Amino acid sequence: MIADQTDMHSIAATRRTPSQARGKQRTENILQAAAEVFDEVGYDNANTILIAKRANTAVGSLYDFFPNKESIAQVLIERHTHDLATLLDGLITEAVFNQPIAQILDQLIEPLVRFISGRAGFRGLYLNAPHVGDMSALQRTLETMLMGRMSALVTLRYPAHDPAEITRSVRVCMAIFKSLSALAIQGHRADASSIDLAMIAELKTVLGLYLDKQFGPT
Amino acid sequence: MIADQTDMHSIAATRRTPSQARGKQRTENILQAAAEVFDEVGYDNANTILIAKRANTAVGSLYDFFPNKESIAQVLIERHTHDLATLLDGLITEAVFNQPIAQILDQLIEPLVRFISGRAGFRGLYLNAPHVGDMSALQRTLETMLMGRMSALVTLRYPAHDPAEITRSVRVCMAIFKSLSALAIQGHRADASSIDLAMIAELKTVLGLYLDKQFGPT
Amino acid sequence: MIADQTDMHSIAATRRTPSQARGKQRTENILQAAAEVFDEVGYDNANTILIAKRANTAVGSLYDFFPNKESIAQVLIERHTHDLATLLDGLITEAVFNQPIAQILDQLIEPLVRFISGRAGFRGLYLNAPHVGDMSALQRTLETMLMGRMSALVTLRYPAHDPAEITRSVRVCMAIFKSLSALAIQGHRADASSIDLAMIAELKTVLGLYLDKQFGPT
Amino acid sequence: MIADQTDMHSIAATRRTPSQARGKQRTENILQAAAEVFDEVGYDNANTILIAKRANTAVGSLYDFFPNKESIAQVLIERHTHDLATLLDGLITEAVFNQPIAQILDQLIEPLVRFISGRAGFRGLYLNAPHVGDMSALQRTLETMLMGRMSALVTLRYPAHDPAEITRSVRVCMAIFKSLSALAIQGHRADASSIDLAMIAELKTVLGLYLDKQFGPT
């Protein structure tokens, strides 16, 4: 024990928290493995031993880093939420004012879908997941963030519109985005390059038509 | 006793098939209970004891009528498929030729959503269900029927269009219909009168805009 | 009730206890059905609903006549015990004294095996049955009877031999008889004519050799 | 603690393969427990919880090592088959040529019965088991091996005899061996020293007489 502690210091100096680094790596492996499994069989049918095996660890290690199965999904969803928020913040600031809606969609949709299709776990935990049970609350964090960003975007782009109306329209857009992007990604396992571009075009068309209709063509 | 005998005449119709009637009723109770449970917690999290309790029966009875849990879902989906097909056949024949698309949607969408919102189990097994595992095959029967009816409708309404294009458009419409009707029904438990009419309107708007765009306004 | 009783008498005079006759018939049907099922799948794997169906009755009726599954087996074994005892008593009295053992076996073995092969339930409950669990006690009644008859026979045929020795020899003969007669009957479903005669011959040979050796040739 | 460390040296052999050794031990415990339970109540009446308890484990552990109840029986029967084959191969090569049959039996029978009586599970799964249901196929592997060895032995000892005749004789010997060895072992739970020697003698007598008769005394 004492020897260990002594080692810690000397190693720390050179190797920069090796154990933490290893732990970090293991955490990432577990998250990645879990994400893949969730995508493949869904959260309910995923089992922890399979996840651990996929991550080249033992179940016990999984529980060293996560208190339970749900918490793994939680971290994944939080990351998706955070990363998507970041992406959207990047895209929205440059993309919005005074451009015709079609151009905005051109700049937003495909990057978004590409991003999503590359995020392991996104489909299994959100796009294709049933909205029941333990997951609902987690899914809501993602959904809420998306709704917020989208509402902000729409409010910026179309000021002077009834907020209630905006909210409903955003829900409509979100639902359409979710369902059609799921189609566009369908069966493409974390392979960002192989999304269905025709379906992306349809998605843009539908959203463009709808937004123009709702808020007036600009 | 005497009262019973007197009643016999009036309820003769019921007593005519005593065993079948009871069995039928029990089957229906189980199906109804299962449908509700599926809607509430999803197929995966539903368990047979809970379903039986909800149906005021013992598990054993459930297994008198259904060989396993999946078969209950199967019967429900088959019914949904059949009843929806019947409804669509009724609506489509009268509704289609030469009317503007907006009118067709007026006649189709709300009845459809009302129908769906009144069908216990529809959300849990189809609208909100992930397409993984045991259910996929069953869901496909419903999906295939819907796709078929929709493709026929669109082909009738817009002849001389590329079948491949039609197929993609129908997929788009189906996805939009699924996601927005889920929003319209949201949280309304088998209460057909309380669907969200504003959302229905949005659904009609979106589909109308999209179809006009795809196949030319008429 | 009173009317019933009155009827009872008048009917009894002409029809000889009709309800009892029907009950008797039903009992027999159940016993026969159970015997067949026991032969086919064994006591443990037999289930009461299957037995009832085979007997063209409802399970409930089965329980009108028998308090439980075991009691059906009990009645069958008791019958086998009784009928076999009767048969043996018939065969033994005429067969025994002063004949060479080979002749006695000629008179005993084939009739016995034919009898057994024609008794539904005998194989399932005795010849092929494991000697464990609920059945053991019942099987013992049959076994005890057989041992008694056989011991008597041997004692008559070979007086002046040590009873302990006789007992052991009878156990040996019984075991040989059981196992080889099972082979002779093998796969012949209550079809008394199709027992394996070569195996019967072997059985007689073995028992003859053994008895001659044990008690001296006569 | 200190004691443990000291022990480390002496039990190093055990600790060498910690996981495998423990797993191995657990597997053996389960097999032993299952074997005992099978002997006591038969395969059908044995249940996994009882087996697990007897093995001082939880059911789950049982299923860590065996996919289902049948597979436990399978392993036991395979072991019996293998070990018995090994034993027989050892006994037969030295035992056979030119010796009188009585001497061969002297060398074979008692070791065989001793071996069998020491094998937990042998009675429950084979000697006393009904030949129906899931077990039949497994039992056949054992039976087939035995028949093969025995046929080979008899063919070596008595060449120039009709194979069909040999086959029937071997079946007869096998049946006799099964039934009389069961008697010799009766109630002796894995206690090899307490087999019934008088019954062993009877078994040898019977087989000797029969074989001499069938194939000519030598």
Next chain:
DNA sequence: AATGAATGAGAATTCATTCAT
């Protein structure tokens, strides 16, 4: 007595989680 639907304890099996090493 007859019927067969209903009951629920019990058996096989799975899997999230814990714990000894």
Next chain:
DNA sequence: AATGAATGAATTCTCATTCAT
């Protein structure tokens, strides 16, 4: 921290037995 064996509650399904009709 790492390992994976161990645990046992939970789940699906079966079947002897009961009971309303």
